[in-house]
Amino acid sequence: MSGNRTFTMIKPDAVENGVSGAILKQIQEAGFKIIALKQTKLSLEQASKFYFIHRERPFYADLCAFMSSGPIFPAILEKENAVEDFRKLIGATNPANADAGTIRKNFAESIDKNAIHGSDSDENAVIESNFFFSELERF
Ligand code: GDP
Numbered sequence: 001m002s003g004n005r006t007f008t009m010i011k012p013d014a015v016e017n018g019v020s021g022a023i024l025k026q027i028q029e030a031g032f033k034i035i036a037l038k039q040t041k042l043s044l045e046q047a048s049k050f051y052f053i054h055r056e057r058p059f060y061a062d063l064c065a066f067m068s069s070g071p072i073f074p075a076i077l078e079k080e081n082a083v084e085d086f087r088k089l090i091g092a093t094n095p096a097n098a099d100a101g102t103i104r105k106n107f108a109e110s111i112d113k114n115a116i117h118g119s120d121s122d123e124n125a126v127i128e129s130n131f132f133f134s135e136l137e138r139f
Contacts, residue, residue, distance in 0.1 A: 007128040012070035013113035
């Protein structure tokens with residue numbers, strides 16, 4: 001049985017392009033409640049830690065450099081079946097393959113600058129939420 005929370009980040013490309021508000025609007029209109037949200041910026045070291053799971057992949061260095069290149073909006077979201085439903089809402093990793101109406105189709109530029117992150121499991125949603133937020137920051 002799947003949990004009711006997931007973790008997301010609006011990535012530096014989307015923040016830079018001024019579409020964070022539009023993305024949050026689409027998330028809320030899809031029925032997700034915002035439990036925690038802030039603007040922050042990762043150091044290269046922090047991004048490398050967050051994406052450690054991808055350390056063997058050829059794009060790891062580029063990914064960590066990109067994710068520490070500018071401000072991001074991490075958030076914790078709540079909805080029934082949150083992880084799976086949010087992955088559907090954001091669409092395929094490569095926006096060229098994302099379904100019409102998904103966040104990546106609407107707002108992403110490319111497979112690396114793809115606007116938004118969504119946890120891929122309940123377990124990772126907890127780990128990723130704890131990376132950014134204390135209990136005091138959750139409502
Ligand atoms: P996701 O779960 O849909 O975000 O995709 P993955 O877990 O496969 O990859 C994590 C992130 O790495 C993606 O969201 C992209 O930002 C980035 N990424 C994936 N594939 C590539 C690639 O081929 N090149 C680069 N530079 N980045 C990639």
